[in-house]
Amino acid sequence: MSAGKAVVLLSGGLDSATAMAIARDAGFQVSALSVNYGQRHAAELNSARRSAQAMGAVQFQTMDVDLRAVGKSSLTDDIAVPVDRTVAQMNAAIPSTYVPARNTVLLSCALAFAESIAARDIFVGVNALDYAGYPDCRPEYIAAFETLANLATKAGVEGDRFRIHAPLIQMTKAGIIRRGLDLGVDFRLTSSCYQPAEDGRACGRCDACLLRLAGFAEVGVLDPVQYVQRGNP
Amino acid sequence: MSAGKAVVLLSGGLDSATAMAIARDAGFQVSALSVNYGQRHAAELNSARRSAQAMGAVQFQTMDVDLRAVGKSSLTDDIAVPVDRTVAQMNAAIPSTYVPARNTVLLSCALAFAESIAARDIFVGVNALDYAGYPDCRPEYIAAFETLANLATKAGVEGDRFRIHAPLIQMTKAGIIRRGLDLGVDFRLTSSCYQPAEDGRACGRCDACLLRLAGFAEVGVLDPVQYVQRGNP
Numbered sequence: 001m002s003a004g005k006a007v008v009l010l011s012g013g014l015d016s017a018t019a020m021a022i023a024r025d026a027g028f029q030v031s032a033l034s035v036n037y038g039q040r041h042a043a044e045l046n047s048a049r050r051s052a053q054a055m056g057a058v059q060f061q062t063m064d065v066d067l068r069a070v071g072k073s074s075l076t077d078d079i080a081v082p083v084d085r086t087v088a089q090m091n092a093a094i095p096s097t098y099v100p101a102r103n104t105v106l107l108s109c110a111l112a113f114a115e116s117i118a119a120r121d122i123f124v125g126v127n128a129l130d131y132a133g134y135p136d137c138r139p140e141y142i143a144a145f146e147t148l149a150n151l152a153t154k155a156g157v158e159g160d161r162f163r164i165h166a167p168l169i170q171m172t173k174a175g176i177i178r179r180g181l182d183l184g185v186d187f188r189l190t191s192s193c194y195q196p197a198e199d200g201r202a203c204g205r206c207d208a209c210l211l212r213l214a215g216f217a218e219v220g221v222l223d224p225v226q227y228v229q230r231g232n233p
Numbered sequence: 234m235s236a237g238k239a240v241v242l243l244s245g246g247l248d249s250a251t252a253m254a255i256a257r258d259a260g261f262q263v264s265a266l267s268v269n270y271g272q273r274h275a276a277e278l279n280s281a282r283r284s285a286q287a288m289g290a291v292q293f294q295t296m297d298v299d300l301r302a303v304g305k306s307s308l309t310d311d312i313a314v315p316v317d318r319t320v321a322q323m324n325a326a327i328p329s330t331y332v333p334a335r336n337t338v339l340l341s342c343a344l345a346f347a348e349s350i351a352a353r354d355i356f357v358g359v360n361a362l363d364y365a366g367y368p369d370c371r372p373e374y375i376a377a378f379e380t381l382a383n384l385a386t387k388a389g390v391e392g393d394r395f396r397i398h399a400p401l402i403q404m405t406k407a408g409i410i411r412r413g414l415d416l417g418v419d420f421r422l423t424s425s426c427y428q429p430a431e432d433g434r435a436c437g438r439c440d441a442c443l444l445r446l447a448g449f450a451e452v453g454v455l456d457p458v459q460y461v462q463r464g465n466p
Contacts, residue, residue, distance in 0.1 A: 153334060
């Protein structure tokens with residue numbers, strides 16, 4: 001039995017792939033949305049498409065938002081991505097990979113898409129623990145967006161409420177990987193690296209690679225993606 | 234003396250031009266942002282650029298967001314724009330010109346832009362009276378977005394709060410026009426029509442034209458833009 005339609009924001013990384021598997025496991029009929037916001041790691045979008053197909057999404061929608069026009073981030077500009085940092089260093093300050101208002105832009109796009117296909121459930125793979133430095137990954141932020149969504153839309157006003165699901169928000173990276181493996185997520189199809197090599201291999205040294213490698217190490221499973229080198233956080 | 238930097242969302246219509254004049258009159262150093270969301274009336278973007286220049290914006294930034302990918306609206310799709318309606322008919326239901334989550338997407342873009350240029354004040358020309366059918370034009374919606382903005386951003390988290398200004402929200406169209414005329418807004422440069430003719434003339438029959446014409450009629454001033462015909466709401 002279907003729980004109804006859901007929109008899942010799919011970045012191509014392992015978090016959002018797991019969020020999608022959780023939505024599907026909960027019985028939702030999933031439409032995946034990948035937003036191309038000018039990130040340098042466009043390989044993520046191909047990963048997202050493959051993950052969506054592999055996991056039985058009924059629809060894979062892409063949307064262009066030119067955040068490069070206004071961004072100031074090492075993910076959209078020519079600022080160096082930090083490498084070889086410890087988790088303590090990662091969490092000491094908001095990192096240069098922070099894209100101004102990114103999750104607000106992404107969730108706004110998901111809300112527009114959801115309203116247009118009459119979905120009321122939106123899943124997003126944000127995580128408060130591994131990204132302590134990102135303000136828009138916190139539970140109070142997600143709650144505020146849900147409030148906004150129901151004031152912003154025709155559906156919300158008419159009493160047909162939107163729900164924003166962030167099922168990974170309090171999970172560790174290892175916990176997310178375990179849950180994904182339980183649900184059959186094929187992590188070979190995911191791409192987390194902020195600066196993949198031209199041949200598609202992950203760098204193994206940026207924050208995203210280091211957190212991912214540490215998560216797989218904690219679970220005791222080899223990360224199936226290819227790396228230039230496998231760093232230690 | 235400058236009140237600091239502000240971002241003004243400039244659509245090209247008369248409301249946002251007046252909001253920009255109000256921001257400038259309050260002493261802000263104004264950066265204008267026009268979001269191209271695939272609306273059919275792209276003439277608005279040219280109007281926005283001319284208005285920004287005429288009113289001394291320090292910057293005019295455009296940003297592309299492909300809402301056509303997800304939209305279901307007569308402003309972005311091939312759905313007929315309603316014409317010749319009375320104000321009562323306009324307000325009876327959410328109109329087909331409603332773009333899902335539009336103001337949420339626009340304000341998210343403005344927030345990203347504002348954070349990237351270190352502006353903390355965002356002006357938007359939404360109006361609750363003339364657009365009673367649009368949920369995202371209400372004061373409670375604007376307040377919820379301000380709350381979200383301060384949870385979403387590095388600046389907000391660090392205590393440097395964003396303020397969302399909607400100075401027209403409780404004004405009538407006639408009141409907006411009077412205020413704009415007082416502040417020297419050149420309304421010839423504005424474009425409100427949902428379906429302008431190829432030569433740029435406004436149709437005079439869509440909701441936006443009818444509300445505008447009625448506003449000028451109430452003020453007792455001739456609307457300086459060119460119309461195919463001047464309808465009566």
